[in-house]
Amino acid sequence: MTISHHIERFHELPIHEFDAEDTRPRPAAGSVAWRLSLEYGSKEDFGRLWQSFLRSVDPAGVRAVVIGAWWQEGYSSVDAAVEAITAEADRLPALEALFLGEVTFDECEISWLEMGDVTPLLTAFPGLRSLTVRGGMDLVLEPVRHDRLTSLSFESGGLPSAVVRAVAGSELPALESLELWLGVDEYGGDTTMDDLAPFLDGTRLPALRHLGLQNSELQDDIAAAVAHAPVVARLESLSLSMGVLSDEGVAALLEGQPLTHLRALDLHHHYVGEELQQRLRQALPGVEIDLSEAEGADQDDDDDRYVSVAE
Template sequence: MANSRTWSVGSHVLSYVHHVEQFYGLPAFTFSPYVSPADLPDPGSVAWRLQWDESSREADYWARFTGTVELEKVRALVFGHPWYDADGFPDGGLVDLRSRLTGLEALFLGDLEDEEAMISTICLGTVAPVLEAFPGLRELAVRGGEGLGFPVTGHEGLRVLRVESGGLPPQAAAQIAAADLPSLERLDLWLGDDDYGGGTTVEDLAPLLAGRGKPALRHLGLQNSPIQDELAAALASAPVVARLTSLSLSMGALSDEGVEALLQGQPLTHLRELDLSHHFLSHAMMLRIWTELEPAGVRVDLTARQEEDEDQLEWGQGHGRYVAVAE
């Protein structure tokens, strides 16, 4: 299996794993130690992307950034390669600079593309020190999964949490589901494949599905999962759905069985968006869900229809369906 599957739409090739061009509503700007300070943008006008190359030492690069940019005005940081040490945690200097990064509101850890590192091999470690160090953080995005831990009982300010993973450790998923995040409005979890560290079950997500600990939640994405049908069946009666304005079950192994459960469950007509892209639905089921929800004003995304993998079926390896991003 490739690192992440791609497909063509017209003349465009789409991929799920790529460098962010915008983050926290700001354009991403890669810091270069060779640029004159006079030519750098205003510190609060961009999301600073930090990625050193072989032409400069990591310590020198970090020192140049922290000594050149007015950190108190920085609102967003994006960490790329190779800011992950052997313990799987971003450079300790980030937490050490909490007294200077007083305006930090958004953080992206692991902004690496397939050519730099397979998503299943990006080590993250525990994010608890970061959330503790930055109580003003509003958005946190992480890409990876190996070693990821989220032993956080709560965070008052976090509004957006996104975890992009080819295999999210079930313990981390359960910790996120149980965390008290009263301001959280958007949550996206790429659960990933069991063979690459995944394995999250519906039971692991029980507090989240019950609507506990996240009263402000309006968007929920449970994506990139091989158990998408089971998740759909659970969401059919989950209390959290009633408060949502958008729901995503994209990137996974969703079949007619899961959509049938959704349609037989609680009403979905209050949603503005239902994202089911990268699915294994029959044309008849696609027409059915579109016919039932689109007239009610629900935008249903049914793009990227997949065919079951005939090799897996022939070899008796499961149902032949696969997630969008694994290795």
């Protein structure tokens, strides 16, 4: 799977593309999620686009911002865009949600996105409720404390283990939803099971209700660990999707702790045979189970299996 379409809603708001040259009346600042993105070959840099945005809307009312392409020609680091956004943090007191790197494959492959340190996005916006970051190359996060963040997602074809450890080492008492697209080693996805242990033992993230450990070559090992993980008892939904989950992983889930309390179990893009799929449905009759995108359980060679999002 490649990311081929832009999102249409974010933070429960419709996306509105900001165009500095559009003279039509603009929507109320807090009624939409504003998307800012540079056209390839644009004569202005992201800093100028951001300043134009702040002049054109009432920044004090902005609730959600989606950042698309931040480069003009040739891919460049996101650092300058992060600096531009955080330098004006005091002008955006109502900002609740931020998506950094909402681009499609034809703009830039996910693993070609040149990232940087995204810690300032959390430290500059203490009122932020939702942060999504797409891209893993050179991605940096330092452990932080943030008292209001309820949703955190890292979408990548290869998530650096240092970022995973930083999330685990952060104080996020309000976090309800965490999704990590772990990716593959070829693109920097070097997370180990030891790195994931803090999310599973139930001692961190006291408000967590949704956990996604996804898009991984370790999906069977993750499923086996989840089967006995204390955190599962307080989850409402669980995603082990997008990876190379096979019969082995589903068998571990069936042999582990009860999952009947879950509202939803997302396993889409998998290598699970029909028999194990049916056993899982029978064991969890009240759970919404997504077993779409079956990739073929007969592919016994691990080299023939692939995660949903890599390059």
